[in-house]
Amino acid sequence: MPAAPEADAIRRALDAIKSVVGPTGWLDAPDDVAPYLQEQRGLYRGETCLVVRPASTDEVSRVVAICADSGLAVTPQGGNTGLCGAGVPSESQPNIVLSLARMRSVRAVDAPNFTITMDAGCVLADIQQAAADADRLFPLSLGAEGSCQIGGNLSTNAGGIQVLRYGNMRELTLGLEVVLPDGSVLDSLRALRKDNTGYDLKQLFIGAEGTLGIITAATLRLFPRPVQTATAYAALSRIEDVIALLTMSRRLTADQLTAFEFVPRFAVDIATRHIANTRDPLPGTAPWYVLMEVSSSAGEADMHGLLENVLTQAMDAGLVTDAVMATSDAQRLGMWKVREALVEAQRFEGASIKFDVSVPVTSIPDFVHTATAACLTREPTLRVLAFGHCGDGNVHFNLAAPPGDDGSFIERSDEFATLVFDIVRSLRGSISAEHGIGRTKREAMGIYKSATELALMHRLKAAIDPLAIMNPGKVLPQAESAAGTHERKQR
Structure with a gap:
């Protein structure tokens, strides 16, 4: 780890940063800084020299250049809704928290090209609304969509409930603007589906959790806005039948499934017990349930009939023991509330x-x-x-x-x-599907990633961020400890 900057160098750097962002672009009063130091579950709490809130990519660039010159670390932070501590600053290394919250502009919506370009500080729900205003769909949907920022969604390669149909953030991203650790700006905000000119550099920063640079803007894919939707809630006896139902549903709907969620009986019990206005959509008790949804942008499409046919065939095949289809928006939302209530219900x-x-x-x-x-x-x-x-x-x-x-x-x-x-x-799976690595799974990375993968990641980190100032202590285990852990695990 590089040596920490001297106190005088830190003070000069902070003064220079304040000058760049102006009096409304920084916070240092303890009460103002406190929300930026702790993630929502309270598992981690850090310290910082200054919270910086730049208003443009140029300001981000100049701030990061100052940090690179002084050796001051940078902790990028979006909506701070992450679950692995990636946005919490270090407790032991002098740093600034760089919040993108003031960079919230939707730069362009190109409806014929089905793209949208926005600042990284845009709240996900606002992007969804901007797309809807242009009669388009931005499909990323998360429980935190009212507060999470698209830069954080990109940095953790967020998924959500519609990945089955539309893909996660990697699939939804066409171009990025990124401030690199030396303050230079990588401008690849291209609204292209095809660009076969060498390495796809944007992919380095999606899922990197701010350890390689700061995403300041993105160009993302849009889709036709669904106008017909059908939703069903089904009971099943075995989890094996859940997979068989998924396979059948994809075939019979011509892959028009938007969502396919599975929950156990225990989940339904605690959701209905603890969360107000949450009701079990089906009588009786079954070991497993599936919440499934199909959608189409064609007004004449019969999504209800399509889904009804799936359920009929599934019941005839013995996969589904009971099912109900939503006949109103209120009933549909009631079905989804059972699924969405699980996170809160667990606390009780x-x-x-x-x-x-x-x-x-x-x-x-x-x-x-x-x-x-x-x-x-x-x-x-x-x-x-x-x-x-x-x-x-x-x-x-x-x-x-x-x-x-x-x-x-x-x-x-x-x-x-x-x-x-x-x-x-x-089973050749992954220890992190959509929440990232952050601090929580950093040491596990040293066990469950291969030595070759880890070595290559460390080489990329060293090449792009040689001073190791970008979000230190996140994602990658120390190279020495990772090698030792691998050796121990293989014995």
Whole structure:
């Protein structure tokens, strides 16, 4: 790690930064700075010399150049809604928090080209609305869409509920504008579907969590706005039947599935028990449920009939035991509320250890059965909550503390992480599907990524950020510890 800058150098750098962004572009009063130092779950808290809120790419560039000259670290921060601590500054290294919150302009909507270009500080919900105003769809949809910023979505390669149909942020991105660690600007805001001129540099920064540069703007793909939507909620006896239903649904709908979410009975129970106005869409109890949706931009399309045919054939095949289709917007929203209430409902059940993993879709049943058995063997009274985006293989595998937990369950996170991640690796899956690495999974990266992959990542980091000032302590484990961990794991 490079030597920390001297106090005089830090003071001069901060004065220069304040001059660049002006009096409304920085914060240093403790009460004003506090919200930028801690992530929403309170797992991490850092320190910073200054919160900087530039208003343009030029200001970001000049601020980063000052930091590069002085050795001051930079922690980029969007809406600070992440779940792995990537936006929390270091506690031990002099740094600034660079917030993109003032950079919120939609620069252009090109409806005939189905593209939108905006500043990285734009809130996701505002981008969705700008697209809708142009009779287009921007499909990324997340629980935090009212506060998360598109720069953060890009930096974590966000997914959400519609990846099955539209892809995650990598698939949705055509071009980026990025301020590099020396302050120079990479301008690749091209609205092109085809550009076969060498390396696709934008992909380096998507999912890099601010460790290689600061995304300041993006050009993203839009789609025809759906005008016909049909939603159904189905009960199933086995998780294997969930996968069979997905396969059947994709074929019978000509791949017009927009969403395909699976939830266990335990999830429905806690959602309806703890979250007001949440109701079970179906009578009786089944081990598994699927919330599925199809959509079309064609006004004459019969989405209701299409989905009804899927359910009829699925019931005839013995895959679905019961089902209901939404006949109104209110009923549709009620079905979705069961799914969306899960995150909040878990809090009322006590502490939980949460995993965001992905495996091949066909391996989801194997993963859920094996991981559940392994965790219950270690702690028979814990409660397993496995749910997620079945269509793209993303399983949120959460462990609710045993009833009456005295607070010690959460201290076993590493123990259960080893169990779960080892199973994920055996299925050639990923230990992070859509939440990123940040601090939370940084050391696990040293175990579950190959030595070759880690070495190449470190070489990229050293080449692009030789001073190691960009979001230090995130994503990549220390090169020495990663090599040692790999050696130990292989013995």
